[in-house]
Amino acid sequence: xxxxxxxxxxxxxxxxxxxxxxxxxxxxxxxxxxxxxxxxxxxxxxxxxxxxxxxxxxxxxxxxxxxxxxxxxxxxxxxxxxxxxxxxxxxxxxxxxxxxxxxxxxxxxxxxxxxxxxxxxxxxxxxxxxxxxxxxxxxxxxxxxxxxxxxxxxxxxxxxxxxxxxxxxxxxxxxxxxxxxxxxxxxxxxxxxxxxxxxxxxxxxxxxxxxxxxxxxxxxxxxxxxxxxxxxxxxxxxxxxxxxxxxxxxxxxxxxxxxxxxxxxxxxxxxxxxxxxxxxxxxxxxxxxxxxxxxxxxxxxxxxxxxxxxxxxxxxxxxxxxxxx
Amino acid sequence: xxxxxxxxxxxxxxxxxxxxxxxxxxxxxxxxxxxxxxxxxxxxxxxxxxxxxxxxxxxxxxxxxxxxxxxxxxxxxxxxxxxxxxxxxxxxxxxxxxxxxxxxxxxxxxxxxxxxxxxxxxxxxxxxxxxxxxxxxxxxxxxxxxxxxxxxxxxxxxxxxxxxxxxxxxxxxxxxxxxxxxxxxxxxxxxxxxxxxxxxxxxxxxxxxxxxxxxxxxxxxxxxxxxxxxxxxxxxxxx
Amino acid sequence: xxxxxxxxxxxxxxxxxxxxxxxxxxxxxxxxxxxxxxxxxxxxxxxxxxxxxxxxxxxxxxxxxxxxxxxxxxxxxxxxxxxxxxxxxxxxxxxxxxxxxxxxxxxxxxxxxxxxxxxxxxxxxxxxxxxxxxxxxxxxxxxxxxxxxxxxxxxxxxxxxxxxxxxxxxxxxxxxxxxxxxxxxxxxxxxxxxxxxxxxxxxxxxxxxxxxxxxxxxxxxxxxxxxxxxxxxxxxxxxxxxxxxxxxxxxxxxxxxxxxxxxxxxxxxxxxxxxxxxxxxxxxxxx
Numbered sequence: 001x002x003x004x005x006x007x008x009x010x011x012x013x014x015x016x017x018x019x020x021x022x023x024x025x026x027x028x029x030x031x032x033x034x035x036x037x038x039x040x041x042x043x044x045x046x047x048x049x050x051x052x053x054x055x056x057x058x059x060x061x062x063x064x065x066x067x068x069x070x071x072x073x074x075x076x077x078x079x080x081x082x083x084x085x086x087x088x089x090x091x092x093x094x095x096x097x098x099x100x101x102x103x104x105x106x107x108x109x110x111x112x113x114x115x116x117x118x119x120x121x122x123x124x125x126x127x128x129x130x131x132x133x134x135x136x137x138x139x140x141x142x143x144x145x146x147x148x149x150x151x152x153x154x155x156x157x158x159x160x161x162x163x164x165x166x167x168x169x170x171x172x173x174x175x176x177x178x179x180x181x182x183x184x185x186x187x188x189x190x191x192x193x194x195x196x197x198x199x200x201x202x203x204x205x206x207x208x209x210x211x212x213x214x215x216x217x218x219x220x221x222x223x224x225x226x227x228x229x230x231x232x233x234x235x236x237x238x239x240x241x242x243x244x245x246x247x248x249x250x251x252x253x254x255x256x257x258x259x260x261x262x263x264x265x266x267x268x269x270x271x272x273x274x275x276x277x278x279x280x281x282x283x284x285x286x287x288x289x290x291x292x293x294x295x296x297x298x299x300x301x302x303x304x305x306x307x308x309x310x311x312x313x314x315x316x317x318x319x320x321x322x323x324x325x
Numbered sequence: 326x327x328x329x330x331x332x333x334x335x336x337x338x339x340x341x342x343x344x345x346x347x348x349x350x351x352x353x354x355x356x357x358x359x360x361x362x363x364x365x366x367x368x369x370x371x372x373x374x375x376x377x378x379x380x381x382x383x384x385x386x387x388x389x390x391x392x393x394x395x396x397x398x399x400x401x402x403x404x405x406x407x408x409x410x411x412x413x414x415x416x417x418x419x420x421x422x423x424x425x426x427x428x429x430x431x432x433x434x435x436x437x438x439x440x441x442x443x444x445x446x447x448x449x450x451x452x453x454x455x456x457x458x459x460x461x462x463x464x465x466x467x468x469x470x471x472x473x474x475x476x477x478x479x480x481x482x483x484x485x486x487x488x489x490x491x492x493x494x495x496x497x498x499x500x501x502x503x504x505x506x507x508x509x510x511x512x513x514x515x516x517x518x519x520x521x522x523x524x525x526x527x528x529x530x531x532x533x534x535x536x537x538x539x540x541x542x543x544x545x546x547x548x549x550x551x552x553x554x555x556x557x558x559x560x561x562x563x564x
Numbered sequence: 565x566x567x568x569x570x571x572x573x574x575x576x577x578x579x580x581x582x583x584x585x586x587x588x589x590x591x592x593x594x595x596x597x598x599x600x601x602x603x604x605x606x607x608x609x610x611x612x613x614x615x616x617x618x619x620x621x622x623x624x625x626x627x628x629x630x631x632x633x634x635x636x637x638x639x640x641x642x643x644x645x646x647x648x649x650x651x652x653x654x655x656x657x658x659x660x661x662x663x664x665x666x667x668x669x670x671x672x673x674x675x676x677x678x679x680x681x682x683x684x685x686x687x688x689x690x691x692x693x694x695x696x697x698x699x700x701x702x703x704x705x706x707x708x709x710x711x712x713x714x715x716x717x718x719x720x721x722x723x724x725x726x727x728x729x730x731x732x733x734x735x736x737x738x739x740x741x742x743x744x745x746x747x748x749x750x751x752x753x754x755x756x757x758x759x760x761x762x763x764x765x766x767x768x769x770x771x772x773x774x775x776x777x778x779x780x781x782x783x784x785x786x787x788x789x790x791x792x793x794x795x796x797x798x799x800x801x802x803x804x805x806x807x808x809x810x811x812x813x814x815x816x817x818x819x820x821x822x823x824x825x826x827x828x829x830x831x832x833x834x835x836x837x838x839x840x841x842x843x844x845x846x847x848x849x850x851x
Contacts, residue, residue, distance in 0.1 A: 180426055180429065190409075194375055194376075288673070
């Protein structure tokens with residue numbers, strides 16, 4: 001390591017801040033109240049969903065609305081298996097089940113154009129809901145199920161764990177040649193295919209990997225909610241909200257969805273309690289449209305633009321100088 | 326050795342035959358040209374060869390093996406690369422990454438991370454783009470974007486390179502430079518099959534030329550034969 | 565026999581409505597390239613406006629005539645503002661389609677919320693043309709026959725419009741190749757917006773017609789959007805006649821499944837959709 005070449009300021013920001021944040025957040029149950037632990041659990045849940053979503057959809061440009069489907073699979077895994085085995089195994093099974101389902105459905109639809117894929121994933125949530133509802137009522141005679149309860153701390157730490165794994169995997173993918181392939185698919189899929197990238201396999205695999213974390217998160221949240229039925233488990237808002245968060249935060253890098261998720265979970269909380277609750281969908285829709293029309297690169301994109309403008313202004317606007325940056 | 330050959334290649338779009346019963350071959354080591362009026366089916370033929378489309382009937386063979394019906398990435402890894410008429414680069418990625426993708430994924434021997442970066446650098450040097458390697462490819466001039474495409478294609482270590490109107494939209498200096506580039510690519514041992522409209526260029530560098538019109542082959546031969554062929558002149562002037 | 569006729573003819577009757585709804589979506593997606601997930605919400609608004617007016621003594625069939633132009637204007641404005649901006653900013657058509665889809669989801673939330681705020685969530689209905697007709701022993705409400713007839717008439721009229729008029733030609737040109745059409749003098753922004761407007765108009769008219777026969781509720785939209793998507797895929801993307809025929813096919817299938825088990829109707833639509841994507845994504849008449 002050549003220490004003189006390291007940009008210490010940049011390193012401090014890139015690594016230092018997250019490290020401090022993780023430590024603070026990691027020890028939260030020790031110093032924070034149950035209310036805050038629960039609140040942060042929700043932050044973590046949405047961060048996991050938004051980041052997992054971005055791993056696939058943010059890079060390839062294929063909008064997936066199936067997040068709720070995989071999340072719901074995790075919920076039902078917890079409902080069915082939560083009593084029979086330790087939570088860690090249920091989490092693994094929930095993640096694995098989501099992975100397999102994503103592989104299957106990805107293989108069916110990722111060969112087609114992106115718009116078919118988006119519609120299909122949207123339909124998948126509704127299909128799962130209808131099928132499970134039908135099965136539960138007609139075969140099991142149940143409307144909903146009870147899930148084994150876990151303590152606030154357990155839920156929090158499991159989510160934290162899933163969050164850390166999700167971030168690590170997202171980071172590794174992004175930095176690897178696999179990540180380069182994903183980007184190339186998003187920019188120009190035909191060219192990527194002609195450059196030797198097995199685009200179908202890359203898409204399917206990435207889609208399936210992103211589903212793992214959604215399923216895992218579902219398992220844990222089920223133990224928080226303790227009563228689940230198909231409507232709760234396969235809730236379209238769980239598909240849309242991470243999309244909005246990722247768009248709002250910016251899909252170009254890892255932090256965008258995290259920022260978007262934190263901001264939006266907070267906003268969502270404010271909006272769903274109190275007088276504005278009945279306008280929630282309206283505001284959500286308006287923000288979604290606003291984000292797409294005015295901030296297609298998200299907050300991070302806006303910040304980057306601002307930083308770029310500031311840089312240009314500082315350098316006196318000389319084109320030749322800027323070319324070397 | 327016939328590095329590429331096609332027999333009876335046909336492709337329909339709806340009721341229209343875009344390519345109709347075309348026979349052709351490309352010899353290893355040559356620069357082979359493909360010309361024809363707009364809509365003649367040239368790019369469609371390239372799409373059939375590179376695997377973007379599958380022919381309705383007919384066979385395409387690369388190095389003696391049938392490739393019609395294979396997926397593009399497989400054909401690329403077998404040793405064939407191409408550029409596109411509408412330059413298909415990865416606009417938001419730095420130039421270097423554009424080329425690196427080729428070295429990582431498209432080579433016959435599979436992915437070799439260690440050397441890939443070195444080779445990408447060398448190729449950027451070969452096409453003269455080292456200075457801009459960190460800039461997002463979308464920000465380059467058209468001529469330079471075409472070079473990125475060429476470098477990316479070369480990064481996959483092809484034995485055959487398909488160039489689709491690589492000179493379109495270039496001024497005369499850029500065209501001359503590109504003609505030189507094409508020749509030096511051949512000198513590196515890569516067979517070149519190029520579609521072109523710029524007559525001066527194609528007559529200047531090609532060893533043999535094929536002419537398509539309304540999806541059918543109407544002539545093939547040396548540049549001199551093509552330039553003096555009555556049929557060809559009729560097709561180009563009579564339109 | 566009666567049961568077969570009941571299903572078959574009943575399926576055709578609802579199929580007429582499906583056809584209209586689907587043609588609207590086909591225009592919006594096939595030409596304007598917006599997979600308008602909010603399509604059903606315009607249908608819902610059309611249905612409720614008809615209901616409200618009916619409560620004030622306005623004949624629903626009159627509203628059918630009014631609602632078309634009204635929804636057209638709304639759709640046109642929405643496209644010229646929101647979707648045109650997205651289109652001009654998009655790096656390539658694929659990006660436009662996905663952004664437009666997301667914006668349509670935004671519209672879905674907004675319009676549905678507005679509906680819920682004004683009219684709540686309980687279903688409402690009114691009685692119109694209460695008589696019934698017997699066809700081969702099976703009974704059908706007059707209202708359903710009238711609604712289906714209107715739907716088919718509107719659909720046919722629009723098809724003629726597309727085939728015979730200059731604007732219709734412009735639309736067909738834009739559907740094939742927007743860039744070239746633009747170069748040939750077609751005002752693309754206007755034409756695409758017209759398509760979107762027409763699509764919204766059809767949704768509104770379909771909603772009005774539905775309110776004549778069935779109870780309506782503010783969350784009814786999504787179900788019809790889903791049906792429209794399946795029909796458009798079945799009929800073939802970009803084919804208006806395909807959507808027309810597909811509507812009837814799905815109407816019959818849906819009625820048949822519902823008579824067997826009402827809970828599986830929606831699931832059956834998805835299964836059909838999945839099978840289509842697997843076997844023949846371009847549908848019956850798609851290019």
